[in-house]
Amino acid sequence: MDLALISMPWAIFNRPSIQLGCLKAYLGQELQTCRVTCFYPFLDIAAAIGFDNYRLIAETPWAAEALYCGLLFPKMQKAAGTVFSRTLKRIVTTDYPRLLEILRLQHDQWLEQQDFSQCSLIGFSVCFSQLPASLYAARDIRKKWPGIPIVFGGSTCTPAMGRSLLKIFPEIDFIITGEGERALKELVLHCTSQEPLSCPEIISHHEKTGNIQAAGCGEIVNLDDLPLPDYSDYFQHIRQKNLGFFPVLPVEFSRGCWWNKCTFCNLNLQWHGYRFKHCQQMTAEINELAQKYQCLDFTFTDNALPVKESTLFFEAMAGDSRDIRFFAEIRTLKSRSVYTRYCKGGLNSVQIGIEALSDSLLGRMCKGTTVMDNVAAMKFSQEAGMTLDGNLILEFPGSTAAEVEQTLAALDKVFPFHPLSAAAFFLGHGSPVSCSPEKYGITTITQHPTNKKLYPPEILANLDMLIKSYRGDRTLQTRLWQPVRKKIAVWQEFHARRKNPSVPALSFRDGGSFLLIRQELPDLPTLHHRLKGLSRKIYLACEEPITKKELLEIFTQVTKEQLNTFLAGLEQKNIIFCSGDSCLALAIQSP
Ligand code: SF4
Incomplete structure (x- = not known):
């Protein structure tokens, strides 16, 4: 039996999907006759629009969703385009209409290259901003291979969201609402041998009534039992397309x-x-x-x-x-x-x-x-x-x-x-x-x-x-x-704007009997503070959070009032942080 698992944009392009890698490895271990192939169409999209553009979009979830929503719902393109331009604050070297064209073209080409006809089930891992792209692909896959069941799973597919997706999008046949491994195994067996569904994490359309049924596979109890994630399809894709980055x-x-x-x-x-x-x-x-x-x-x-x-x-x-x-x-x-x-x-x-x-x-x-x-x-x-x-x-x-x-x-x-x-x-x-x-x-x-x-x-x-x-x-x-x-x-x-970020903006050098503290501030010359003798010792005692009571126990020659006055002076200079009774010196020892 063949199973296709797909991760759509805007997954981070320089990482394989852990969801797909875990599921492929688990099914390979549990169902020896099951051939799982993972698909990463987002790699082709990233190569087509440029890795920097892809990264910028993927880091801006609303802008990312606006792209595939524009393709999925053409009447929303104008409004979605405004979301794209408003939320994507940094510059992308391609505009919204042109990006839609590239995405559409890439999608059609990708679909053209696939043959899912032998698949018993096609699954989408849907996390963060992958929903519109997954819906867009599922719709076209359903048109091209109408008889093959489609399942959505992933963090977006909460029970409530899953139920609403099933009601609205007829191309989705099943939703897995929780941990994927056991539920997907049961679903594969259901799709290939008609074994009944009993897993509460799988929701589907009840064939006779149209109601949605929820039926417990439970979760993996001991994660040490899980096999090594299988990322081979991702690496094969990278090799085939000669994509030049280290994942x-x-x-x-x-x-x-x-x-x-x-x-x-x-x-x-x-x-x-x-x-x-x-x-x-x-x-x-x-x-x-x-x-x-x-x-x-x-x-x-x-x-x-x-x-x-x-x-x-x-x-x-x-x-x-x-x-x-x-x-x-x-x-x-x-x-x-x-x-x-x-x-x-x-x-x-x-x-x-x-x-x-x-x-x-x-x-x-x-x-x-x-x-x-x-x-x-x-x-x-x-x-x-x-x-x-x-x-x-x-x-x-x-x-x-x-x-x-x-x-x-x-x-x-x-x-x-x-x-x-x-x-x-x-x-x-x-x-x-x-x-x-x-x-x-x-x-x-x-x-x-x-x-x-x-x-x-x-x-x-x-x-x-x-x-x-x-x-x-x-x-x-x-x-x-x-x-x-x-x-x-x-x-x-x-x-x-700092010239040398490797040097802490607030640092100290210890002279044994005195400390030199260097403090960079915005739009002001760098300040220098010298703490001598007891002042140095108290400051160093605050390298980790310490209470004033503990300080007074260490420095018995200091009165409570003297300590409070000293710490208040350092606080005013922003080189110590006090909260309640605790203090923390903020300067980091100069590397
Ligand atoms: S509940 Fe856990 S996962 Fe959520 S924000 Fe808090 S620490 Fe993070």
Whole structure:
């Protein structure tokens, strides 16, 4: 039996799909007679429009969706074109109408080259902005090979979204709403041997009544049992088309999130619990993948790395002589030494879930972190040599003027570190905020206005989209957060214009009995501060967060008032951060 699995634009072009790689490997292991071929049409699109253009579009989800929505719904082209130009802030060397033409041509050529006639099932992995492109391809595949069932799965296919997709788009026969492996195996057996469906993660049209039925395959209990992802089709495509880049290989340490409490988050809708691989398994996978595909760059697809096993893993990788590098999304780590150990193990690029610089806001977001944790994370990751990306969520419903003030004050302190990105709050379907909107002052949940420009009204009215809009205090929030938005822009510009980014913007050199602190500031000459004797010792004692009580226990010759006056002076200069009773020196030792 043949099975085709497809990943459409706007998946990141220099990575194979982990979803497809995992499913191919699993089915190959479980169903020996099943031949799975994975298709990556996004590679041809990237080559056709240019890798830089592709990357820019893929990084701008609304612009990305606007392209295939324009093809899928021709009457929406004008409105979708405005979404494309408004959201894609950076320059793409081709305009919207020309891009549509290229996409259409590429799509037709790709379809012309395929022969799906022997397939028992065709599957689309639909994540992030892949929905319109997948719908566009499914429609044409159905026209050309009408008898072959089509299944959609992936993070976009939540139960509610899946049900609405099935109702509206007749070319979709099945939706897999959760983890793919076992459900897809059952579906393949159903399509080839008519075995009954019992898996609750598969939803389909009931043949007689037209009702949608949901029937439990359950999830893989032990992720160590999963085979190595199979990326061979992706590499074959790259070789055939002679595409000149080194891919980054996606790997997964865990599924779900061990924290799973953040009130804005809907990233874990498809998982029913946190599971992780053990360090030995992860290390073996990395070794095998590096060897098999001759790649040295890996990206963890995890929402939150498993704390104990990943620490063991990076310690093991630190002893590896190869130049293997990792990217991962992590929660703030509590200790300075862990950042160093992770970085020595190859984790040189991280996205840290900072989200806010106000303690009460972090509390309402249920992040389980404090502003001090966040400031320390920014300092320690930079000190360890990691590249840090992170977001500051603006306009979170119910934010107060005092929270915005606390954020602005904290921004002065984190100015020397790699800037965060401003991310306006969006209401994600299934997030705790969307499930209890009244708690956040949300009176009505509505369709997102941008979706109204991308999807025809009669379709959108029946689609349970993942991104929603709402009525509540939006106007007030936009106004409140304006100064933060401006300050982040200044912060970003300052770092973009720095002449020597390898030198920290705030650094110190230790002279044994004195410290020289160097501080770069925007539009001002560089400042120099000298801390002598006891002042030096106290500053160095604050290299990790420490309470004033602990400082007084170490420096018994100092009174509480003297300590407070000293720290207040350093705070005013923005070279120390104090929050509640804790302090953290902000300067990083000069490399
Ligand atoms: S935002 Fe990250 S840490 Fe928070 S629940 Fe979602 S995945 Fe977990």
